[in-house]
Amino acid sequence: MASAGPSGHQQTDCISHGIRVHPETRCPDRAFSMLSVEKEFKKTKKIKSIGPGVPITSDNVRIVCISDTHSRTNRLDVPAGDVLIHAGDFTFHGGMGEVQAFANFLATQPHKHKVVIAGNHELSFGYCDGFCDIRTFKRLLGSTGVDSMKQKMQELNINHPRELLPKDVVYLNNSAATVCGLKMWGSPWSPYFHGWAYNAQRGKEILKIWDGIPSNTDVVITHTPPVGVGDQISSGDRVGCVELYTTLKERVRPQLHVFGHIHEGYGLYTDGTTLYANASTCNINYKPINNPICIDLPLPEGFSKEDVRVEAGMSNHEVSREFLQQQSNVSQSGGCAGCFQWRL
Ligand code: 5GP
Ligand code: MN
Numbered sequence: 018m019a020s021a022g023p024s025g026h027q028q029t030d031c032i033s034h035g036i037r038v039h040p041e042t043r044c045p046d047r048a049f050s051m052l053s054v055e056k057e058f059k060k061t062k063k064i065k066s067i068g069p070g071v072p073i074t075s076d077n078v079r080i081v082c083i084s085d086t087h088s089r090t091n092r093l094d095v096p097a098g099d100v101l102i103h104a105g106d107f108t109f110h111g112g113m114g115e116v117q118a119f120a121n122f123l124a125t126q127p128h129k130h131k132v133v134i135a136g137n138h139e140l141s142f143g144y145c146d147g148f149c150d151i152r153t154f155k156r157l158l159g160s161t162g163v164d165s166m167k168q169k170m171q172e173l174n175i176n177h178p179r180e181l182l183p184k185d186v187v188y189l190n191n192s193a194a195t196v197c198g199l200k201m202w203g204s205p206w207s208p209y210f211h212g213w214a215y216n217a218q219r220g221k222e223i224l225k226i227w228d229g230i231p232s233n234t235d236v237v238i239t240h241t242p243p244v245g246v247g248d249q250i251s252s253g254d255r256v257g258c259v260e261l262y263t264t265l266k267e268r269v270r271p272q273l274h275v276f277g278h279i280h281e282g283y284g285l286y287t288d289g290t291t292l293y294a295n296a297s298t299c300n301i302n303y304k305p306i307n308n309p310i311c312i313d314l315p316l317p318e319g320f321s322k323e324d325v326r327v328e329a330g331m332s333n334h335e336v337s338r339e340f341l342q343q344q345s346n347v348s349q350s351g352g353c354a355g356c357f358q359w360r361l
């Protein structure tokens with residue numbers, strides 16, 4: 018059944034895992050005003066990260082969160098911890114030199130476990146997975162960009178740039194891992210914005226991705242914020258993902274959600290159930306000025322801090338290739354920030 022929201026957008030009703038697509042999903046700022054009538058939502062408040070001087074105890078897992086480092090890790094001072102999480106956009110364009118530099122940075126970090134997802138800037142990752150429009154690639158890197166990337170991969174004898182990351186890195190791509198007994202799930206996808214890597218339509222298309230989050234997940238890692246938390250751009254508009262918000266609030270209710278992408282939204286927030294960390298290291302001018310965010314979660318009973326198990330994930334072929342086709346037909350409309358109309 019199709020319904021038109023007050024903005025006039027056509028939105029097909031879609032219920033998945035009990036989650037319904039919000040009628041204003043394509044205008045997250047408006048969806049936020051509608052959702053904010055829920056008293057639970059109003060409880061979300063900003064809190065302080067654990068200071069690096071606070072000792073790490075044996076019964077807690079210290080999680081250190083960074084994101085959106087955009088190849089600016091040279092002078093980044095990362096506090097000690099058990100797990101280092103990077104929530105995507107570690108490069109500008111995903112070039113092999115940039116990925117190698119990030120790999121070298123990771124290799125020097127002392128954390129027992131390193132968990133990484135890609136973001137919309139990791140064009141080479143998106144391209145190799147089939148989720149970066151070739152026209153976007155050419156627009157951003159020039160017509161020779163794709164050829165030179167392929168040539169570099171050949172020289173390095175790799176089929177995918179993630180092979181450059183250190184072997185012990187837990188790389189999540191719509192997949193799960195249990196780290197220090199904590200169930201983690203990560204995804205590089207974000208709502209469509211200028212057609213970079215892993216861009217999906219707001220609404221039912223992106224909800225399909227979030228449907229893959231197991232309901233018992235402790236730590237969700239996505240590149241995009243949910244709507245309403247750490248997702249405000251400088252105009253004041255909110256551009257986070259409405260369906261991610263609903264999925265986390267109504268179904269998954271994780272202990273921790275780590276993300277980045279909206280650099281202006283950096284900070285740690287809580288609604289009393291979930292800690293939300295927008296760990297963007299870079300500010301809106303791509304200057305790496307924000308400190309890593311540190312969080313302690315209780316070590317689940319029966320697990321040791323050494324434990325790590327990577328689960329088989331949703332393959333890229335299960336993430337519908339229709340997305341890319343639809344992105345080729347997309348046209349941006351005016352209206353509020355983050356508002357797009359799609360021609361399917
Ligand atoms: P990045 O290019 O690193 O992915 O994002 C950098 C900045 O672009 C963000 O801090 C934010 O200002 C802007 N941006 C990213 N995604 C969106 C979006 O969906 N809507 C709007 N209006 N701005 C966005
Ligand atoms: Mn970024």
Ligand code: MN
Binds near residue numbers: 106136137
């Ligand atoms: Mn981004």
